[in-house]
Amino acid sequence: MSDLKRLVLDVLKPHNPSIIDVAQQLSVLDGISGVNISIKEVDQETETVKITIKGNSIDYDLVEETIREVGAVIHSVDNVSAGKELVDELETQD
Amino acid sequence: MSDLKRLVLDVLKPHNPSIIDVAQQLSVLDGISGVNISIKEVDQETETVKITIKGNSIDYDLVEETIREVGAVIHSVDNVSAGKELVDELETQD
């Protein structure tokens, strides 16, 4: 399999643990160099967050497992970059 | 023939395999350095995705075959860059 360089996830999580804890837990996983989490929506019990994960060889199963362990669930994988080179989506006239 | 440096495809695919699997399968093909896939629309059975492929010498037939093998179909080739140099579309007053 080729290397996953970057993933963008839409995730529904409880308020606890905080996005700080989740970011720190994800960013120490093998193959991950850094994690960004931003709040998209806040409800009474839960919050929708957007997680951007970068690395040299991201292990998606490990990511999914870590997210499940904090009581959160992945709504969708919105963007993925794989291969030797980190490729961005080309802006085109959709 | 000259080298294909970058392709942007509009593709309709079933939910499985995931865009992660498809990105990994495409990104190991000869002449491809990296692949980006982003979700554009999600329906009950299928999802429309935008695939940006970069490489030194992309083999379109191989790409088409790989996409067909995962049960997906190419709606359109929206943008192509060919030649020695990777040229972007010049923004002009359309």
Add this chain to the structure above:
Amino acid sequence: MSDLKRLVLDVLKPHNPSIIDVAQQLSVLDGISGVNISIKEVDQETETVKITIKGNSIDYDLVEETIREVGAVIHSVDNVSAGKELVDELETQD
């Protein structure tokens, strides 16, 4: 735990001490290289500010404590970057 590289906080504070004082107090904390504070809203007694904190290894508890000491309260942590590399949120079609 991995290193917090950047935090964005939404904070409600009294007019005094000023954002200059708060920025100076935060920016001398261990693991912090710089702080930006911008005014988002001003009310009679309080003001809502956005605090962007960058560093090599930010200690969130220390930040929270410092903010409480100046009589302010953290409304929310809006964005966090953790890991070896400072990763930004990838703009996607939300």
Add this chain to the structure above:
Amino acid sequence: MSDLKRLVLDVLKPHNPSIIDVAQQLSVLDGISGVNISIKEVDQETETVKITIKGNSIDYDLVEETIREVGAVIHSVDNVSAGKELVDELETQD
């Protein structure tokens, strides 16, 4: 005559050959370093595409001839850069 460094063409073409074939055919012409083709409009029989051509010394007659050979027609030349240096249009308050 001075060197044509870049051309932007508005072209009406039949669905076949594809923009991949046309890009590859144009990009091997003398004086051309790379070609970008993007789809602007699709009709039942034809499609309107925008072709951006870059090179050190583009031969417009050769380009025109190649485009005619694939059954396409140049609607207009929308932008041209000529000379020793590749100059972009300066954004001004039109």
Add this chain to the structure above:
Amino acid sequence: MSDLKRLVLDVLKPHNPSIIDVAQQLSVLDGISGVNISIKEVDQETETVKITIKGNSIDYDLVEETIREVGAVIHSVDNVSAGKELVDELETQD
């Protein structure tokens, strides 16, 4: 105290002295490397200006004093950067 690297002030000033004079007077203060002043609003007697001050170690009291001496008043401090590194506000989905 840590170093103030940049300040943005909203200031109400009389027409005289001009923003040229005020910029020159501020920019020679210790710890200041440069000053930008732009006109935001002009009234019969006064004008509202935005002052961006950069330096290695800005002395806010000295700035305030200089502004008062030219007959102007600081409406608000809109943005501040402090610390070893000049940090910008992170654009987030407010």
Add this chain to the structure above:
Amino acid sequence: MSDLKRLVLDVLKPHNPSIIDVAQQLSVLDGISGVNISIKEVDQETETVKITIKGNSIDYDLVEETIREVGAVIHSVDNVSAGKELVDELETQD
């Protein structure tokens, strides 16, 4: 006189010669390093084009003469940069 580094002209020209020919003719004039021409409006007999000319020491009279020789007329000089350094217009709150 100091050197003209860049000119932006609004020009009304007949359809022939093409903007390719005009760009090539202008770009070989002394003191000019490159020329960009983009189509702004097309009428039955004429077209309005925007010409961006860059060089080390542009001779405006020579430019005007060349434009007149192709049967075109300069509507206006919309932007000019002169001096040792090529200076752009500073975006301000007009």
Add this chain to the structure above:
Amino acid sequence: MSDLKRLVLDVLKPHNPSIIDVAQQLSVLDGISGVNISIKEVDQETETVKITIKGNSIDYDLVEETIREVGAVIHSVDNVSAGKELVDELETQD
């Protein structure tokens, strides 16, 4: 006095001399490295132009005098940068 690094002027001028002449006259003044002039509005007798002047040590009185000599008048000084470093206005949420 500290050095003026950049000035933006709103100027009302007669059609003659042209903005080319005015740019050339200003750009040879001591302490000025380059001048940009763009047309903002054109009336029957006059035109409103925006003049961006950059240099190491601009002499405003000399600029004002030169502008008066060509029959033009400075409406306002819209932006000024002074000091050792050329500082831009920081975009903030006005």
